[in-house]
Amino acid sequence: xxxxxxxxxxxxxxxxxxxxxxxxxxxxxxxxxxxxxxxxxxxxxxxxxxxxxxxxxxxxxxxxxxxxxxxxxxxxxxxxxxxxxxxxxxxxxxxxxxxxxxxxxxxxxxxxxxxxxxxxxxxxxxxxxxxxxxxxxxxxxxxxxxxxxxxxxxxxxxxxxxxxxxxxxxxxxxxxxxxxxxxxxxxxxxxxxxxxxxxxxxxxxxxxxxxxxxxxxxxxxxxxxxxxxxxxxxxxxxxxxxxxxxxxxxxxxxxxxxxxxxxxxxxxxxxxxxxxxxxxxxxxxxxxxxxxxxxxxxxxxxxxxxxxxxxxxxxxxxxxx
Amino acid sequence: xxxxxxxxxxxxxxxxxxxxxxxxxxxxxxxxxxxxxxxxxxxxxxxxxxxxxxxxxxxxxxxxxxxxxxxxxxxxxxxxxxxxxxxxxxxxxxxxxxxxxxxxxxxxxxxxxxxxxxxxxxxxxxxxxxxxxxxxxxxxxxxxxxxxxxxxxxxxxxxxxxxxxxxxxxxxxxxxxxxxxxxxxxxxxxxxxxxxxxxxxxxxxxxxxxxxxxxxxxxxxxxxxxxxxxxxxxxxxxxxxxxxxxxxxxxxxxxxxxxxxxxxxxxxxxxxxxxxxxxxxxxxxxxxxxxxxxxxxxxxxxxxxxxxxxxxxxxxxxxxxxxx
Ligand SMILES: Nc1ncnc2c1ncn2[C@@H]1O[C@H](COP(=O)(O)OP(=O)(O)O)[C@@H](O)[C@H]1O
Ligand SMILES: Nc1ncnc2c1ncn2[C@@H]1O[C@H](COP(=O)(O)OP(=O)(O)O)[C@@H](O)[C@H]1O
Ligand code: SF4
Ligand SMILES: [Mg+2]
Ligand SMILES: [Mg+2]
Numbered sequence: 001x002x003x004x005x006x007x008x009x010x011x012x013x014x015x016x017x018x019x020x021x022x023x024x025x026x027x028x029x030x031x032x033x034x035x036x037x038x039x040x041x042x043x044x045x046x047x048x049x050x051x052x053x054x055x056x057x058x059x060x061x062x063x064x065x066x067x068x069x070x071x072x073x074x075x076x077x078x079x080x081x082x083x084x085x086x087x088x089x090x091x092x093x094x095x096x097x098x099x100x101x102x103x104x105x106x107x108x109x110x111x112x113x114x115x116x117x118x119x120x121x122x123x124x125x126x127x128x129x130x131x132x133x134x135x136x137x138x139x140x141x142x143x144x145x146x147x148x149x150x151x152x153x154x155x156x157x158x159x160x161x162x163x164x165x166x167x168x169x170x171x172x173x174x175x176x177x178x179x180x181x182x183x184x185x186x187x188x189x190x191x192x193x194x195x196x197x198x199x200x201x202x203x204x205x206x207x208x209x210x211x212x213x214x215x216x217x218x219x220x221x222x223x224x225x226x227x228x229x230x231x232x233x234x235x236x237x238x239x240x241x242x243x244x245x246x247x248x249x250x251x252x253x254x255x256x257x258x259x260x261x262x263x264x265x266x267x268x269x270x271x272x273x274x275x276x277x278x279x280x281x282x283x284x285x286x287x288x289x290x291x292x293x294x295x296x297x298x299x300x301x302x303x304x305x306x307x308x309x310x311x312x313x314x315x316x317x318x319x320x321x
Numbered sequence: 322x323x324x325x326x327x328x329x330x331x332x333x334x335x336x337x338x339x340x341x342x343x344x345x346x347x348x349x350x351x352x353x354x355x356x357x358x359x360x361x362x363x364x365x366x367x368x369x370x371x372x373x374x375x376x377x378x379x380x381x382x383x384x385x386x387x388x389x390x391x392x393x394x395x396x397x398x399x400x401x402x403x404x405x406x407x408x409x410x411x412x413x414x415x416x417x418x419x420x421x422x423x424x425x426x427x428x429x430x431x432x433x434x435x436x437x438x439x440x441x442x443x444x445x446x447x448x449x450x451x452x453x454x455x456x457x458x459x460x461x462x463x464x465x466x467x468x469x470x471x472x473x474x475x476x477x478x479x480x481x482x483x484x485x486x487x488x489x490x491x492x493x494x495x496x497x498x499x500x501x502x503x504x505x506x507x508x509x510x511x512x513x514x515x516x517x518x519x520x521x522x523x524x525x526x527x528x529x530x531x532x533x534x535x536x537x538x539x540x541x542x543x544x545x546x547x548x549x550x551x552x553x554x555x556x557x558x559x560x561x562x563x564x565x566x567x568x569x570x571x572x573x574x575x576x577x578x579x580x581x582x583x584x585x586x587x588x589x590x591x592x593x594x595x596x597x598x599x600x601x602x603x604x605x606x607x608x609x610x611x612x613x614x615x616x617x618x619x620x621x622x623x624x625x626x627x628x629x630x631x632x633x634x635x636x637x638x639x640x641x642x643x644x645x
Contacts, residue, residue, distance in 0.1 A: 048505040156593050186360035186532065188590040191576035195586050213505060216579035220587065257506040259513075259535030261577055263558045266539055268514040273507035275461060276475050 007037040012069035031231035042208040044222030052231040094168040098180035100160035111148030158189035230287040237314035323349040328386035339598035343550040354527040356541030364550040412487035416499040418479035422471040429467030435489035454485040477508035549605035556631040564641040566633040
């Protein structure tokens with residue numbers, strides 16, 4: 001990892017209260033996650049649904065309050081920071097959501113939605129500058145500037161997600177946190193939007209946290225990937241390393257279960273992936289132990305912590321690899 | 322087992338119908354899984370509902386074509402009318418089990434209810450058959466799970482329950498509309514494996530619908546690729562992936578991230594699928610096709626047989642053997 005770390009998250013803990021069968025529980029959605037992001041880098045976060053990916057992203061942008069931990073943006077602590085540093089961070093760390101329908105206000109024009117963050121922060125010096133910025137941003141995401149006066153219902157899913165990206169990059173942020181940004185899109189449109197995000201990453205030197213349940217998509221866009229299981233990072237390494245030589249038993253299952261588009265490489269019936277966990281019944285030792293093919297006695301008692309393995313900065317939380 | 326001929330499903334007024342499924346034909350044999358693949362809105366669900374006799378009322382209707390189950394025309398019959406008329410049995414599973422399960426009834430009772438309807442047995446006998454069905458779908462701890470409520474199950478387990486309910490009628494044809502789309506890949510692989518196993522064991526015909534070419538490659542014996550209400554290519558799964566002949570099929574494969582590891586930019590298909598009823602003449606894919614000829618914009622493309630069992634709806638299909 002290079003020296004210019006732009007975002008540094010240490011030991012993030014987030015819990016929610018939840019009700020089940022009439023009883024109240026606390027659910028530990030994020031259980032001590034540490035991540036860092038260098039300038040211009042794309043870090044992927046992958047894992048099954050419910051493992052805490054979205055909560056990590058929402059906590060970083062301040063939509064969820066962490067129970068403990070630190071979140072440093074360019075060296076400044078954001079948790080409990082004063083309103084002026086928070087405002088600066090809100091413009092600098094922006095989020096793209098999975099569902100472009102839910103994240104766009106149906107009664108606002110596309111232009112107003114795209115300019116929202118700039119309007120709130122007093123970024124635009126004149127109406128003309130504002131219109132020019134909207135037009136340039138729409139063009140930048142591959143939309144005709146005339147879309148500015150249209151409404152979300154007039155757009156296709158792919159176009160709406162482009163608007164979702166446009167509103168995240170005006171004014172130009174340092175970091176984009178993209179939460180499953182292409183998961184709701186068809187493959188042909190998904191490829192278009194992924195290409196756009198890679199172009200923006202390069203042109204604007206954006207750093208990105210790219211959250212997805214799809215390792216294929218992560219492999220395309222991110223240079224490093226963190227694999228999450230039950231609120232923890234269990235493996236982190238270069239994306240190619242993870243895809244080609246996954247080491248943690250959970251990562252191995254995730255990679256093996258990708259449906260390869262090649263009928264000569266069939267896997268059905270050949271791999272064991274176990275039952276997904278419930279956050280209501282967290283195992284004592286390694287959270288993955290109930291599904292793990294190589295679990296030993298120690299795994300049932302001791303929680304494995306991340307340690308370095310090999311060279312390229314790979315870390316793994318497992319007693320047996 | 323199942324033959325679909327020129328199935329056309331339309332919406333809008335009788336005088337100006339808009340075809341959302343336009344002349345779809347396919348055959349499905351016993352013990353075979355036919356994958357129907359295409360992007361959202363291309364008419365996969367409407368095709369499957371029309372085949373089942375379950376199109377929502379009012380709304381889309383079968384304007385032309387026939388659905389033949391073991392040779393009998395069942396086009397205008399709903400599933401139970403088909404059974405009453407002695408035509409054979411079809412069952413369907415969907416993407417979201419929660420919309421079909423009753424949240425306040427134990428799953429054992431819900432499966433037993435389906436058993437009662439189809440086999441005329443009730444009480445302990447039906448419940449014991451329900452348990453058998455849960456075993457058949459490889460539900461972990463089936464005895465315990467009989468008394469569970471849907472919300473106590475994981476998404477994958479709920480889909481197993483839906484499959485158990487579908488199997489209660491001992492179907493000859495199972496129609497599965499994106500049953501794994503909402504599941505994690507780790508659970509998807511289990512459900513796909515289960516469907517393959519059931520298809521083989523029960524000699525069932527399966528029509529499997531998905532938007533995911535990866536899932537198709539893993540599961541299907543034969544594949545029909547759908548675009549804008551039409552089947553544009555049909556082939557055995559190896560032939561389809563080895564030698565796609567339609568430009569759309571090829572485009573779909575090319576833009577998958579998992580077929581492009583290490584590539585800087587993903588190939589794309591420009592534009593997006595047409596809104597139904599907006600392509601007046603020529604090929605429905607002409608607007609997005611990289612190999613389009615003038616002729617494609619005016620004349621409907623022919624259905625060519627590229628090789629035995631490999632059909633393509635295109636005037637200028639790809640030559641075989643193009644993929645690495
Ligand atoms: N606002 C909330 N209230 C209660 N529970 C929540 C809330 N947000 C998330 N959770 C729970 O936290 C866990 C992690 O959720 P999430 O971060 O959305 O996971 P992912 O994005 O990986 O699917 C889940 O069990 C989820 O139900
Ligand atoms: N009730 C309806 N009335 C009119 N059009 C419909 C209706 N339901 C679906 N459609 C249209 O029919 C087309 C095919 O839909 P569908 O079969 O659901 O596609 P798929 O399952 O392939 O995503 C879509 O363009 C959709 O907008
Ligand atoms: S720590 Fe033990 S149970 Fe956990 S993943 Fe490693 S081997 Fe498996
Ligand atoms: Mg999420
Ligand atoms: Mg559908």
